[in-house]
Amino acid sequence: MSRGLDQRRVGRAEPEEDILSKSTQKELPIKDSISHTPSQPYARVAVLGAGSWGTALATVLARNGREVRLWARRPDLAERINETHENADYLPEVALPNGLRATADLSHALEGAEAVLMVTPSSTLRPMCQAIASHIPAGIPIALACKGVEKRTGFLLSEVVSEVLPGHPVGAVSGPTFARETALDHPTAATVAFPFSYADRLAPEQSPAARLAMSLSGGGFRPYVSDDLVGVEVGGAVKNVIAIACGMMSGAGFAENTRAALITRGTDEMKALAQALGGSRETVTGLSGAGDLTLTCSSTTSRNMSLGYQLGQGIARPSCFEGRPVVVEGEVNAVSVTDLAHRINVPMPICETVHAVLHKGADLQAAFTALWARPIEAEPNALDLSLTHPTPDMPLQFGVS
Numbered sequence: 001m002s003r004g005l006d007q008r009r010v011g012r013a014e015p016e017e018d019i020l021s022k023s024t025q026k027e028l029p030i031k032d033s034i035s036h037t038p039s040q041p042y043a044r045v046a047v048l049g050a051g052s053w054g055t056a057l058a059t060v061l062a063r064n065g066r067e068v069r070l071w072a073r074r075p076d077l078a079e080r081i082n083e084t085h086e087n088a089d090y091l092p093e094v095a096l097p098n099g100l101r102a103t104a105d106l107s108h109a110l111e112g113a114e115a116v117l118m119v120t121p122s123s124t125l126r127p128m129c130q131a132i133a134s135h136i137p138a139g140i141p142i143a144l145a146c147k148g149v150e151k152r153t154g155f156l157l158s159e160v161v162s163e164v165l166p167g168h169p170v171g172a173v174s175g176p177t178f179a180r181e182t183a184l185d186h187p188t189a190a191t192v193a194f195p196f197s198y199a200d201r202l203a204p205e206q207s208p209a210a211r212l213a214m215s216l217s218g219g220g221f222r223p224y225v226s227d228d229l230v231g232v233e234v235g236g237a238v239k240n241v242i243a244i245a246c247g248m249m250s251g252a253g254f255a256e257n258t259r260a261a262l263i264t265r266g267t268d269e270m271k272a273l274a275q276a277l278g279g280s281r282e283t284v285t286g287l288s289g290a291g292d293l294t295l296t297c298s299s300t301t302s303r304n305m306s307l308g309y310q311l312g313q314g315i316a317r318p319s320c321f322e323g324r325p326v327v328v329e330g331e332v333n334a335v336s337v338t339d340l341a342h343r344i345n346v347p348m349p350i351c352e353t354v355h356a357v358l359h360k361g362a363d364l365q366a367a368f369t370a371l372w373a374r375p376i377e378a379e380p381n382a383l384d385l386s387l388t389h390p391t392p393d394m395p396l397q398f399g400v401s
């Protein structure tokens with residue numbers, strides 16, 4: 001039984017700070033005996049997924065001197081990337097570095113890799129892990145660059161990896177990082193998170209988080225390191241759902257006050273979920289939480305914001321993105337995040353509202369009117385209040401700018 005599933009059974013988990021301080025106290029003699037030599041970047045990295053984000057991360061790694069094998073699902077795309085040094089399907093007109101080679105053969109992609117990045121949509125993670133199981137040597141660190149919660153199980157994506165591929169350190173790379181800007185080397189910061197314990201007899205500098213951060217670091221790409229994987233993963237999964245809410249309200253004609261309220265209250269929903277799963281509320285105020293939420297809620301470059309915006313304008317789902325299939329993680333994660341929140345009794349009213357509109361046929365205007373008319377709450381939730389909204393039946397004035 002995985003750690004997360006245990007926590008979901010018993011409800012609220014022991015706070016991360018307590019776990020860390022206890023283990024640090026116990027492990028002090030080990031900590032003192034570890035030598036802190038400089039961190040070595042990984043020489044060769046496999047990036048699985050040649051969509052926009054996989055290609056951007058592979059570009060950063062290769063530009064910073066790593067040998068990179070980029071796995072593309074379609075052999076023709078792999079061939080075109082190698083011939084033209086461009087991924088015209090996902091990042092047109094971005095020159096890809098020489099150290100980046102694409103392949104459609106998973107065993108070839110993983111051959112000699114010292115670390116692996118998983119960058120296909122979250123719903124494909126479990127089959128991807130199953131597909132690589134016989135090709136990946138034991139102990140190779142696996143970092144998630146996809147964002148989400150698994151729908152059927154309510155597992156964080158790291159728990160999916162640990163279940164299918166036990167024995168690998170599992171972490172994540174997450175932050176406010178639009179793929180195209182990252183590939184073009186615009187100044188970008190992100191968090192690299194792996195759980196850390198001195199009991200593993202590694203100095204922090206030798207941890208997978210530090211080594212992967214060193215591997216990515218350079219040019220415009222500035223990584224930060226964290227050991228709160230739960231907090232980092234929760235931010236990445238939830239921010240996409242909140243961005244859809246932001247898009248819906250913007251598309252329906254509301255402006256900056258509304259966006260700021262949704263970003264702030266959305267951050268609170270992330271904090272509550274992270275804490276309930278054993279992560280830290282503080283992590284959620286960092287790049288992978290509030291940082292990514294701010295980015296994603298700020299422009300229709302975001303596919304999640306854009307979907308919400310179109311729905312808020314009254315465009316029917318099949319016509320959004322001109323009918324093209326586009327990966328919108330918040331759409332599937334509106335279901336998985338709210339299901340998980342129900343299981344462990346965490347109120348997430350914005351995510352609930354998005355879920356109701358996307359998947360339960362709720363009317364967008366009525367659903368957001370109800371969201372705004374909820375009983376008044378304390379901020380932060382220290383006070384035990386019982387205050388009803390004074391005008392619960394007055395609808396929001398949609399369409400008035």
Ligand SMILES: NC(=O)C1=CN([C@@H]2O[C@H](COP(=O)(O)OP(=O)(O)OC[C@H]3O[C@@H](n4cnc5c(N)ncnc54)[C@H](OP(=O)(O)O)[C@@H]3O)[C@@H](O)[C@H]2O)C=CC1
Pocket residue numbers: 049050051052053054072073074090119120121122124128145146147148177178179180326327329
């Ligand atoms: N784009 C961005 O700016 C960022 C994205 N992310 C996250 O990265 C993840 C991937 O998104 P992104 O790269 O943007 O998506 P894209 O739509 O750009 O690319 C999707 C990729 O996944 C592949 N794929 C689709 N279905 C499957 C499947 N069933 N099995 C294996 N591969 C599949 C596609 O292959 P094919 O071309 O053959 O269909 C393609 O390579 C998401 O979780 C997203 O949230 C995180 C940070 C930034």
Ligand SMILES: O=C(CO)COP(=O)(O)O
Pocket residue numbers: 147175176177178179240243292295296301302303304305327328329
């Ligand atoms: O995660 C992202 C930026 O950090 C990309 O957001 P979208 O999937 O909404 O485009």
